[in-house]
Amino acid sequence: MRQIDVKEIIPVIRKLCIDANYYIGEDVIKKIKEFYEKEESETGKEVLSILLENYELSAKEKMPICQDTGVAVVFIELGQDVHLVGGDFVEAINEGVRQGYEDGYLRKSMVDDPIIERKNTKDNTPALIYTDIVPGDKLKITIAPKGGGSENMSEVKMMKAADGIEGVVDFVVDRISRSGGNPCPPIVVGIGLGGNFEQSALLSKKSLLRSLDEKNPDPKWAKVEEEILEKVNNLGIGPQGLGGRTTALGVFILSKPCHIASMPVAVNVQCHAARHKSAVI
Amino acid sequence: MKRYLTTPLKTEDLEKLKIGDQVYITGTVYTGRDAAHKRLIELLEKGEKLPFDAEGQIIYYVGPAPAPPGKPIGSAGPTTSYRMDPYAPALLDAGMKAMIGKGPRSQAVIDSMIKNKAVYLAAVGGAAVVVAKSIKESKVIAYEDLGPEAIREMKVENFPCIVANDIYGKDIYQEGVKNYKR
Numbered sequence: 001m002r003q004i005d006v007k008e009i010i011p012v013i014r015k016l017c018i019d020a021n022y023y024i025g026e027d028v029i030k031k032i033k034e035f036y037e038k039e040e041s042e043t044g045k046e047v048l049s050i051l052l053e054n055y056e057l058s059a060k061e062k063m064p065i066c067q068d069t070g071v072a073v074v075f076i077e078l079g080q081d082v083h084l085v086g087g088d089f090v091e092a093i094n095e096g097v098r099q100g101y102e103d104g105y106l107r108k109s110m111v112d113d114p115i116i117e118r119k120n121t122k123d124n125t126p127a128l129i130y131t132d133i134v135p136g137d138k139l140k141i142t143i144a145p146k147g148g149g150s151e152n153m154s155e156v157k158m159m160k161a162a163d164g165i166e167g168v169v170d171f172v173v174d175r176i177s178r179s180g181g182n183p184c185p186p187i188v189v190g191i192g193l194g195g196n197f198e199q200s201a202l203l204s205k206k207s208l209l210r211s212l213d214e215k216n217p218d219p220k221w222a223k224v225e226e227e228i229l230e231k232v233n234n235l236g237i238g239p240q241g242l243g244g245r246t247t248a249l250g251v252f253i254l255s256k257p258c259h260i261a262s263m264p265v266a267v268n269v270q271c272h273a274a275r276h277k278s279a280v281i
Numbered sequence: 282m283k284r285y286l287t288t289p290l291k292t293e294d295l296e297k298l299k300i301g302d303q304v305y306i307t308g309t310v311y312t313g314r315d316a317a318h319k320r321l322i323e324l325l326e327k328g329e330k331l332p333f334d335a336e337g338q339i340i341y342y343v344g345p346a347p348a349p350p351g352k353p354i355g356s357a358g359p360t361t362s363y364r365m366d367p368y369a370p371a372l373l374d375a376g377m378k379a380m381i382g383k384g385p386r387s388q389a390v391i392d393s394m395i396k397n398k399a400v401y402l403a404a405v406g407g408a409a410v411v412v413a414k415s416i417k418e419s420k421v422i423a424y425e426d427l428g429p430e431a432i433r434e435m436k437v438e439n440f441p442c443i444v445a446n447d448i449y450g451k452d453i454y455q456e457g458v459k460n461y462k463r
C-alpha cells in the first residue's frame with residue numbers, strides 16, 4: 001500500500017491546466033502542416049497558417065491558445081494499491097483547477113446552474129472528474145480542457161443493430177455535416193461505440209486523448225476511422241467552415257461490449273485545439 | 282482582396298466588400314455574447330438606451346481570457362455566432378453595421394443584413410493570441426457582473442477577419458463548401 005497525500009496533487013493539476021492551455025501537442029502541429037500541403041482553398045490555407053502562427057505565439061507569450069480555456073475535464077487512473085490521505089481528493093482536484101485557472105490567466109467558463117441562474121462560479125470549478133481504478137500503486141492524471149463551441153456539436157444516438165456499420169458512418173458524417181463551421185474546424189472526431197447511453201458518450205470523450213500520430217490498434221476500427229475521415233473531408237466544410245479540403249485531422253473510435261438490443265453511438269466533436277496533458281505521481 | 286476599414290462604418294465602406302475578402306479593422310469594437318445580448322435586447326424592448334451608441338458600430342462575439350500583467354487583454358478569439366442569431370436583427374435595426382464571430386448565421390440574420398446593409402465578418406476561431414495582438418486597449422463599459430461576458434469597448438488596430446456575409450446576401454459558408462465538396 002502506497003500513501004499519497006492529496007495535497008501533493010494540487011500543484012500537479014495546477015500546472016497541467018496551464019500547460020494544456022498554453023502548449024498545443026506536437027501531433028496537432030504536424031497534422032496541420034500535412035493538411036496545409038494538400039489544402040486546395042486559398043482561404044483554407046490562410047486559416048491553417050494563422051492557426052500555426054497562433055500555436056507558436058501562445059507558447060512564446062504564455063497565453064492560452066484559445067480564450068475558451070474550457071471545462072476542466074479530469075481523467076484519473078488510480079492504482080488500487082494507493083491510499084489517498086490528507087483530505088478530500090475531489091476538493092484537492094478542484095483546488096488545483098482553481099489555482100491553475102487563476103494563476104494562468106485562463107478564462108473561467110463555468111456557470112452554477114445550466115438554466116435558471118447561470119451565474120459564473122468565478123474559478124472554473126467544479127471540474128468534471130472521471131476515475132478508473134487500475135492495478136498498481138501509481139496515480140495518473142490527465143487534464144483535457146474542453147471548449148463549448150465544439151462540445152455543442154456533439155450527440156448520442158441509440159441506433160439499431162440493423163443499421164450496421166453503414167448506419168454508424170452515415171450518422172457520424174451527417175453530424176459533422178450539420179456542424180459546419182461551428183466547432184472550429186479542422187476538428188478531431190471522437191466516436192464512442194457500445195456500452196450503454198452514458199458509457200458511449202464517455203468513450204467518445206476518452207477517445208480524444210489519443211495522439212494524432214497513433215493508429216487505432218484494432219485494424220477493424222482503423223479501417224472505419226479512415227473511411228469516416230475521407231467522407232468528412234469530402235464534405236468540403238474546410239478550415240473554419242469557409243470551404244476547403246481540411247475539415248477533420250483525425251477520427252478516433254473507442255468501443256465496448258453492449259446489450260443485445262442496443263447499439264449506442266456517441267460523437268464528441270473536438271476543435272483543432274485538441275488539448276490534453278498528463279502526469280503520473 | 283485585402284480591405285482596410287475604420288470605425289464607425291459607413292454604408293459606402295461596406296458596398297465594396299465581397300465574401301472571402303480579408304478585412305483589417307482599425308478603431309473601436311464592442312464585445313458581447315449570450316448573456317450580454319439578452320440584456321441589450323431587453324433594453325431595446327423597453328425602449329431604453331443601449332450602453333453605447335450603436336450607429337455604424339461593430340459587435341464582436343467574444344468572452345476574452347483575463348489580461349496577464351502588462352497586456353491590455355488576454356486571448357480573445359471569436360465565439361460561435363449562431364447563439365446570437367435570435368438577437369442580431371434587433372441590433373442591426375438599432376444601427377450596428379457589422380458583427381464579428383465564427384460559424385454560419387441563420388437566414389433571418391442574413392435577411393436583416395441585406396435590409397440594413399450590414400456585414401458579418403469571420404475571425405479565426407482558436408487563433409486567440411493572433412487576435413489579441415491587434416487589441417490595443419480594452420475596458421468594461423457594462424455588465425461587469427457577467428465576468429468574461431461583460432460588454433467591453435476595445436480599441437483595435439488591423440484586427441484580421443474574413444467577409445463571411447456581404448450586404449448582397451452572399452454567404453461564404455454556403456458558397457465555399459460547394460466548391461470543395463466531392
